[in-house]
Amino acid sequence: MKIICIGRNYIEHAKELNNPVPTEPVFFMKPESSIIRNNFPFFYPEFSKEIHHEAEIVLHICKVGKHIQEKFAHTYYDAIGVGIDFTARDIQQKCKEKGLPWEKAKAFDGSAPISEFIPKESFENLNDLNIKLDINGTTVQDGSSKDMIFSFDKVISYVSQFITFKIGDMIFTGTPAGVGPVQINDRLEVYLDGKKMMDFKVK
């Protein structure tokens, strides 16, 4: 099992971090040890002083595939959930300045809390899925899949040119604008099309 994460997939988010808007998908990976399930708390790591939340729509891969054509990509995922791509922004900034990989900032233990998955048929319109993150009752991120630069199908097709998808793999599809720091004792609630999917605390 692997987690593929798409970076800079919403124009407004790319802008808020002063990143160029990409012309092809940017992706990186998180290991299995990054996953938190069942609303278990996220423990703030000692190595960072600036952990940011990135709320994202997550796809569940249901078929083995490589070199997947975009027109068939929708048959490779069967369910949708949400996740937080926790990012040590201070460390990522240093990695970027030095041209180094991002794993230290993105792939650490607990950096990928993930919800349960819901069959994709239960959603009205996959091209306009709302994702919303509330912290301590205040909405901080509120976006829609319609604002993604690269669609779910495009992302699957692109990544599969390089990496074989296997059943159970997951794709974090990028975060809308509004990322920012979390603090110990914060309560994070994530909604997908109005349905609460996650509710957990930072400890």
Ligand code: MG
């Ligand atoms: Mg992200």
